[in-house]
Amino acid sequence: MPGFVALVLHAHLPFVRHPEHPRFLEESWLYEAITETYLPLIELLEGWRRDRLNARLTLSLSPTLCSMLMDPRLQARYEQRLTGLIELAEKEVFRTHFDPKLRPLAEAYRERFGQLRALWRGHGRDLVGAFRRLQDEGRVELIACAATHALLPLLAGSPAALRAQVLTARDHYRACFGRDAAGIWLPECAYAPEVEPVLQEANLRWFIVDTHGLLNATPRPRYGVYAPVFTPNGLAVFGRDPESAKQVWSKNEGYPGDPRYRDFYRDIGFDLDLDYVRPYLPSPDVRGFTGIKYHRISRTGAAKEVYEPVAARLAAKGHADHFLEARREKLRRIGDAIELPPLAVAPFDAELFGHWWHEGPVFLDAFVRRVEELGGELALVTPTDYLRHHATHQVVRPSPSSWGAGGHLHVWLDEKNVWIQPHLRAAEQKLTALVQRFPQPDEFTSRVLRQMARELMLAQASDWPFILHTNTSPGYARQRVETHITRFLALSGQLEDGAVDGAKLAELEELDNLFPHVEPAYWA
Amino acid sequence: MPTAQLPSILLEGEDAPGPLPSGPGQRFALGVGKTAPASAAPPATLPDAYGTRRLFVAARDPHWLYAHWDLSEDEAQLYRSFARDGHLILNVRTEAVGLEPLQRVAVPPVARAWFIHVGQADTQFVVELGYDDAGGRWQVVATAPVVKTPPEAMATAGATEFATIPVDVPFGTILARVKEIVQEAASVAPPTAAPTAATPPAEEPPVTPPVGPPRPVEFAPVVEVIARLREEGFRDLPLPAEAPARVWTPAQEHALAAVLRLDEARRVWIGSQDLTAMVQARLGQPGVTAAGPVSGAGQPSPAAGQPLGVSSGAAPTVPGPARDFWFNVNAELVIYGATEPDATLTVGGRAVPLRPDGTFSLRFALPDGEYALSAVAVAAPGDDRRTAGLEFSRRTTYQGDVTASPADPALKPPRVASPA
Numbered sequence: 001m002p003g004f005v006a007l008v009l010h011a012h013l014p015f016v017r018h019p020e021h022p023r024f025l026e027e028s029w030l031y032e033a034i035t036e037t038y039l040p041l042i043e044l045l046e047g048w049r050r051d052r053l054n055a056r057l058t059l060s061l062s063p064t065l066c067s068m069l070m071d072p073r074l075q076a077r078y079e080q081r082l083t084g085l086i087e088l089a090e091k092e093v094f095r096t097h098f099d100p101k102l103r104p105l106a107e108a109y110r111e112r113f114g115q116l117r118a119l120w121r122g123h124g125r126d127l128v129g130a131f132r133r134l135q136d137e138g139r140v141e142l143i144a145c146a147a148t149h150a151l152l153p154l155l156a157g158s159p160a161a162l163r164a165q166v167l168t169a170r171d172h173y174r175a176c177f178g179r180d181a182a183g184i185w186l187p188e189c190a191y192a193p194e195v196e197p198v199l200q201e202a203n204l205r206w207f208i209v210d211t212h213g214l215l216n217a218t219p220r221p222r223y224g225v226y227a228p229v230f231t232p233n234g235l236a237v238f239g240r241d242p243e244s245a246k247q248v249w250s251k252n253e254g255y256p257g258d259p260r261y262r263d264f265y266r267d268i269g270f271d272l273d274l275d276y277v278r279p280y281l282p283s284p285d286v287r288g289f290t291g292i293k294y295h296r297i298s299r300t301g302a303a304k305e306v307y308e309p310v311a312a313r314l315a316a317k318g319h320a321d322h323f324l325e326a327r328r329e330k331l332r333r334i335g336d337a338i339e340l341p342p343l344a345v346a347p348f349d350a351e352l353f354g355h356w357w358h359e360g361p362v363f364l365d366a367f368v369r370r371v372e373e374l375g376g377e378l379a380l381v382t383p384t385d386y387l388r389h390h391a392t393h394q395v396v397r398p399s400p401s402s403w404g405a406g407g408h409l410h411v412w413l414d415e416k417n418v419w420i421q422p423h424l425r426a427a428e429q430k431l432t433a434l435v436q437r438f439p440q441p442d443e444f445t446s447r448v449l450r451q452m453a454r455e456l457m458l459a460q461a462s463d464w465p466f467i468l469h470t471n472t473s474p475g476y477a478r479q480r481v482e483t484h485i486t487r488f489l490a491l492s493g494q495l496e497d498g499a500v501d502g503a504k505l506a507e508l509e510e511l512d513n514l515f516p517h518v519e520p521a522y523w524a
Numbered sequence: 525m526p527t528a529q530l531p532s533i534l535l536e537g538e539d540a541p542g543p544l545p546s547g548p549g550q551r552f553a554l555g556v557g558k559t560a561p562a563s564a565a566p567p568a569t570l571p572d573a574y575g576t577r578r579l580f581v582a583a584r585d586p587h588w589l590y591a592h593w594d595l596s597e598d599e600a601q602l603y604r605s606f607a608r609d610g611h612l613i614l615n616v617r618t619e620a621v622g623l624e625p626l627q628r629v630a631v632p633p634v635a636r637a638w639f640i641h642v643g644q645a646d647t648q649f650v651v652e653l654g655y656d657d658a659g660g661r662w663q664v665v666a667t668a669p670v671v672k673t674p675p676e677a678m679a680t681a682g683a684t685e686f687a688t689i690p691v692d693v694p695f696g697t698i699l700a701r702v703k704e705i706v707q708e709a710a711s712v713a714p715p716t717a718a719p720t721a722a723t724p725p726a727e728e729p730p731v732t733p734p735v736g737p738p739r740p741v742e743f744a745p746v747v748e749v750i751a752r753l754r755e756e757g758f759r760d761l762p763l764p765a766e767a768p769a770r771v772w773t774p775a776q777e778h779a780l781a782a783v784l785r786l787d788e789a790r791r792v793w794i795g796s797q798d799l800t801a802m803v804q805a806r807l808g809q810p811g812v813t814a815a816g817p818v819s820g821a822g823q824p825s826p827a828a829g830q831p832l833g834v835s836s837g838a839a840p841t842v843p844g845p846a847r848d849f850w851f852n853v854n855a856e857l858v859i860y861g862a863t864e865p866d867a868t869l870t871v872g873g874r875a876v877p878l879r880p881d882g883t884f885s886l887r888f889a890l891p892d893g894e895y896a897l898s899a900v901a902v903a904a905p906g907d908d909r910r911t912a913g914l915e916f917s918r919r920t921t922y923q924g925d926v927t928a929s930p931a932d933p934a935l936k937p938p939r940v941a942s943p944a
Contacts, residue, residue, distance in 0.1 A: 025554060090877075094886045095856070097872050098895050157580055157669055182691060200746070203695045216675045219682030222772060224780060234689050234698070234746025256548035264549035273856065276887060288555050297547050304546075337776045349551065356549035387691040395685045395747050400583065400674040408585035408674060418637055419566035422592045426574035463552070472552040482567040489571075 003331025004343040004381045005371070006238070007364070008208060010185050011038065011350035012062035012149055014463035014480075015514055019073055026476055028282035028289065030068055031081045034127070035291060036355040038069070039116050042123070042130050044365055045139050055139075055368040058382045059131070059350065060185035062145040063172040064461070066128050067514035070176075075125040082120065085291055086113045088280045092268070092292060101306045105294050108309065113291075132177045141382040144173045144181035144204060147515065150460035151412050153192035153400060154421065161428040164522035165457065166198040168515055175517075182384040183207060187462050189240070189347070190402035190409070196233045206236035206383050208347050213401030214239030221396050226334050226342040228387065229396045237398050238383050243330060244346035247323055255323075256357035259297045260315040262307050264356060266295040293358075316359040320366035328378055340390055345383065347403075404466075416474075417465035423485045427456050428523075430492050435523045447509070448500050449520035452491045454512050459484035487512070573636065575599060579653045579666035586645030586676040589616070592637035593653050593666060603665055604633065607655035615652040615662070616640055646675035684772070687747040698746055701753055854928045855918060859899065860885040866904040872897050890918050 013033060018024035041059070048055040061069075068074050089110035096102040123130040134140045146152060147168040155162035166184070173181050184204040186195065191209045199207070206228065214225050214237060221229050225239030248255055269277050269290040282288040295304040296312070327344055334342040353360030371378050404411035413421070431452055438445050459481050467477035487508055494500040566572075575596035584590045591614060595603070604610055609630065616627040626649075631638055642649060649671050654664040863869060865882035878884050888897075899912045 028554070029552065091887065094871065094874065094876070095889050097874075097888050097897070098893070099889050099891060102889070154582060156582070200695050200699070205691050205695075215678055218675070218679040219684065220679045222681070222684055222780075230687050230689055230747055232745050232747050234687070234695065234750070236689070236691070261548065263546050264553070265545050265547070270555065276856075282554075286555075334780065337780050351551065352548075356551075358548075384691060391690050392686055392688040395687050400672075406585060409582065409590075410585060413582065413584045413590045416564050418590065418592070419564065421580065421590075422573075422594055422636065423566075423570055425578065425580050425592075426576055426594060429576055429578070430574075467552050470550070470552070472550070473554055478563070478567060482569060485570055 002341055002376060003327070003335055003378050004341055004386060005244075005327055005331075005378060006058060006343060006345045006381055006383050006386065007367075008058040008060070008143075008185075008345060008347040008383070009041070009350035009353065010060045010062075010145070010347060011041075011065055012060070012145065012187075013065050013068065013351075014149065014461045015064040015067060015458055015512070017068060017071060017074055017511075017513075019511065023283055025283035025286060025288065026473065027074070027077065028081075030065075030074065031078050031282075032289065032291065033351050033355050034069075034078055034120075035082065035085070035113075035116055036358070037351050037353060037361075038127055039119050040354045040361045041350065042127065042134070043119060044361055044368075045134050047365070048368060049134075049137065049139055053368060053372050054380070055372070056141065056380045056382050056385060057139070058141045058143060058183070060143045060145045061128070061131060061176075062149055062185075062187075063147050063169050064149060064514065066172065066176050069127045071513070079117075079120065079125065082113060082117050084280050086110065086117065088277075088290060089113055089292060091276075102294050105307060105309070106292075109292050128176050135177060141183070141384055142173075142177055142181065143183040143185055144169050144202075145185040146187050147172065148457040148461045149187040149463060150457070151187055151190050151402075151409070151462040151465075152195045153190050153402075153409065154412065154424075155428070155460075156192055156194035158425060158428040158432075159194070159197075160432045160523045161456070161460070162195065163198045163201070164453065164519075165460070166195075166202050166204070167522050168453075168457070168518055170202040170204070171517070171519065172515060182387075183382075188402045188404050188412075188466075189213070190404075190462075191237075191398060192400045193231075193397065196231060196235055199235055200233055204235075206238060206387065208238045208240060208345060208383075209398050210401050210403040210407060211240050211242045211245075212407050213237075213398050214396075216399035216401070217396040218399075219396060222394055223334075223338050223340075223342070226331075226344065227338065227340060227390075227393060228343070228383070229394050229398070231397060232395060236383070236387055236393065238343075238345045240403065241344040241346055243326060244323070244344055247326060248348065248352070255316075255319040255363065256352070256360070257297065258315050258319070259305075260308070260311050261297055262293055262312060262358040263295045263297045263304070264293070264358070266293055266304060268292045268294070312359050313362055316362035317366040320363045320370060323363075324367055324370050324374075324378070328374075331378065343381070343386055411469045412462060412465040414465075414469050416471075417468040420459075420465055420468075420481050423481070424456075424460055427459065427485060427488050427492075431456055431488075431520075431523045434492065434495060435520050439524075441520075444500070444502075445495070446520065447505060448491055448495050450515075450518050451505060451508050451512070452488055452495075453518050453520055453523065454515060455484045455488040455491070455508070457515075457518075458512055459488065484512070573597065573600075577666055579651065579668040581649070581651045581668035581671050583649075583671045583673045584639070586673050587641060587643050589640040589642055589649060589651065589671065589673070590637070591640060591651055591653075591668065594636075595665070600633070603655055606657055606663070608658050608660060609656065612653060612655050612665070614638060614640065615654060616642060617650045617652075618644070618647055642673065645673050645677070648672045681772075685747075687750060689746065689750060695746065698749060698753070701749070851924070851926045852928065853926060855890050855920075857888040857890045857916060858885060859888065859897070859914070861899070863901040863910075864903060868902045868904070869899070871899045890916065892918050892920050 011033075013029050016024075016026045016029055018027060045057065089106060092106035093103065093110055096106045120127075131140065131142060135142045146165040148165070150161075150165045152162055152165065155165065169184075170180070180203060182204070183206045184199060184202075186207050186209075189208055189210050191207070191213055211225055214221055214229065217229065221227075221239075225241055228236045228238045230236055246254075267289045269281055269292075270287050274287065277287075277290060278284060280290045294307055296307045298304050331342045331344060349356075353364055357363075368380065371380055401407055402409060402411075431449075434452070435449060438449065441449060461480075464477040464481045468474050491500070491505070491508075573596050574594050576594045577599070579591065579593045581589055581591045600612065603612060607613075611630045611633065614627075614629040614631060615625045616629070617623055617625050626642065627640065629638060629640060640651070651668045651671070652664050653666045654662055657663050859871065860883070862881070862883040863878070865878060865880060867878070867882070869876040869878055869884060871886055876884050876886065895916045897914045897916070899914065900909065901911075902909045
């Protein structure tokens with residue numbers, strides 16, 4: 001019996017848009033991911049289309065990410081950034097003239113950035129449109145995600161806020177992709193039974209939980225994570241294949257840490273004379289990543305070895321072969337024991353491929369092409385494809401879980417970030433009360449309620465407590481929560497007093513401009 | 525409780541630069557420099573409380589609950605004044621209200637949140653905030669909806685039920701039929717006996733939304749409903765697929781058990797934030813320091829006396845062995861000049877774009893060695909040509925530990941002092 005693999009990539013960034021500053025450090029999260037992940041993903045999908053490969057991929061593009069990708073100001077800033085990168089690469093070609101190891105790398109960067117700019121311009125700067133067309137052609141299945149990536153189990157006690165996160169995301173998906181999504185990526189794979197009613201209401205038919213979310217289900221699922229289950233509410237649930245995860249993330253076996261791969265951290269933005277790199281830094285006067293990196297992963301203290309692209313490509317192809325053989329062997333063993341074709345679901349952060357793991361796209365491409373060469377023994381499907389062909393599954397109640405460290409909510413409820421929660425709960429309650437107080441609001445009141453909804457949802461993003469937990473940019477995360485709650489409270493107070501500052505409202509509408517048609521009634 | 529603030533100047537220069545990370549990236553990485561630890565205290569600009577009188581409780585994991593309560597300071601003070609012992613208490617029960625509490629946590633006046641170690645997976649808890657009045661009677665201030673800790677182990681293999689639910693038949697279609705069935709059932713049976721659209725799935729704890737009107741669509745046990753629809757011959761549903769065998773043979777059980785070990789699954793509970801730690805571990809770099817005993821929101825440890833087990837996060841850089849002194853030095857070469865703006869310039873055989881005014885500036889890395897470079901400018905008509913042959917030599921001698929790069933990431937750009 002053939003086996004199936006579902007590769008599911010979750011692309012997400014919080015809403016990071018700062019028109020109030022000419023160059024803003026955290027906006028570089030978006031620009032780096034466009035260059036290193038989103039454009040390469042489009043390139044991969046188009047390559048598979050060109051070569052007529054039946055490579056089905058599942059991709060979630062979070063609503064905040066789509067909002068940024070569609071924003072003309074951010075599009076213009078990205079193009080400026082990419083053009084700067086090409087200029088820097090051209091300078092690097094000269095600078096490395098006397099260094100025969102670095103010079104070919106500089107030339108390769110110049111060529112690569114030029115290709116990416118052509119791809120970017122070829123799609124008219126519209127990556128959401130590019131993914132929509134790829135879905136319309138059947139190359140990729142795009143799934144939904146919560147509006148601002150709120151950790152939904154924490155909203156279990158605020159059902160209106162939970163409902164608003166999902167229905168706003170549904171509406172946004174329709175606006176972006178012209179259809180309804182079949183599946184949803186639960187932010188951080190965080191599941192609790194309370195999320196199910198609104199998924200049902202939005203006709204979202206399936207989601208993914210981490211391995212233990214399914215293995216610890218009641219009763220125990222007969223096929224483990226190798227077949228989906230239904231909850232009593234009829235939602236299909238897929239469990240993460242633990243070995244697929246382990247081979248990428250494991251401390252001992254994980255592929256991305258191979259010393260042949262490019263080092264993420266060693267960037268000329270940190271190495272070279274500040275005056276030289278300053279115009280290309282994400283933020284003036286703060287050393288940061290430019291995107292040009294010449295070294296491979298190596299031991300601390302040891303002299304860094306120069307990156308060798310040919311060796312790295314070979315490593316990625318070898319890892320793809322290894323990944324494939326492991327899936328094949330496991331699915332064959334399981335297929336012998338169960339009555340339906342086994343399925344391994346392998347979900348990853350999309351940004352792993354290309355951005356964090358430079359050779360990730362090569363790995364993906366090699367894996368897909370090797371699957372094709374096998375000729376039917378193994379096939380790539382999306383979870384919806386699988387449900388279409390196999391509609392009968394065991395009924396179980398999955399276990400509350402997440403894919404964060406510890407498997408539950410540790411990451412988002414720790415001593416550094418729990419202060420966020422009381423403010424969110426109070427704001428959720430306040431917005432519901434105001435929406436109920438103005439059941440038929442006039443246009444101005446609607447604008448106020450919509451902006452309050454935006455500010456609340458931006459504060460609810462799981463990214464802020466995550467950043468406070470990992471300490472990558474804690475000052476920024478803290479400031480974002482503080483800013484959105486403060487804006488929310490100001491609007492709330494003004495609305496209650498009947499004294500809304502129209503100019504200030506317009507300013508906030510311009511700053512936090514996502515979800516233009518957000519529906520306040522969802523909070524009722 | 526406010527913590528003593530040290531003047532930041534006293535902390536400057538204390539930390540030696542740590543080892544630079546190496547490996548694949550991680551989410552939200554912005555660089556390789558040190559990041560100041562986040563403050564655990566809420567921003568001072570936000571209200572201390574909103575006075576909603578709600579108690580929020582979430583099961584953080586199979587063993588810990590997190591609770592926060594929202595009382596204005598005046599309210600909290602009032603309740604404390606009613607309390608026999610002068611403090612509020614979190615009462616944790618495992619069953620319906622009225623049974624003996626599992627735990628009573630006396631919370632200090634400054635606390636607004638608490639982590640509660642319950643140590644029981646897969647268990648429902650009722651948490652109340654209240655106080656013992658002067659007569660010793662328990663008075664409730666707020667009650668949180670029931671929460672359930674997640675299981676931490678595989679369930680026993682129970683009765684196996686299968687359902688066929690075609691993914692392309694909208695839930696709306698199914699749910700519309702549910703309403704009809706509910707209405708039919710209500711007309712022929714006592715209300716309590718009929719399945720209602722608001723019936724939670726079997727054995728699920730009742731979840732009472734604390735606020736808000738009923739949602740337009742409530743929990744619907746679709747699996748049960750579909751079975752009934754089929755029995756009634758509802759035409760829009762495809763025929764049910766043949767369900768897998770009810771009997772699961774020992775041979776199948778054994779074959780699958782070998783590939784479904786939960787222990788294995790547990791070890792991969794790592795996400796993107798652990799990538800750096802993973803590579804550090806592999807490369808033998810100094811690891812991430814685990815968080816020590818901590819308490820929630822600046823509070824003392826819980827009355828249970830156990831430090832809160834908080835997972836360790838992987839920061840991009842971590843303190844490493846101290847370096848007393850360091851020196852990085854490198855040299856580069858700048859070649860600059862000008863010619864007619866419409867001329868063609870090549871340096872080292874490569875075309876060089878000229879600025880609009882005909883000037884150019886090129887920077888070259890200059891490792892130790894001997895180098896030659898020719899610069900050739902050709903006039904636009906092609907009738908004139910000038911060449912410069914440049915030769916360079918670099919020799920570097922070091923004494924002590926001197927490296928070429930990188931610059932220390934902690935360095936800040938020089939500031940030009942503004943005139944007074």
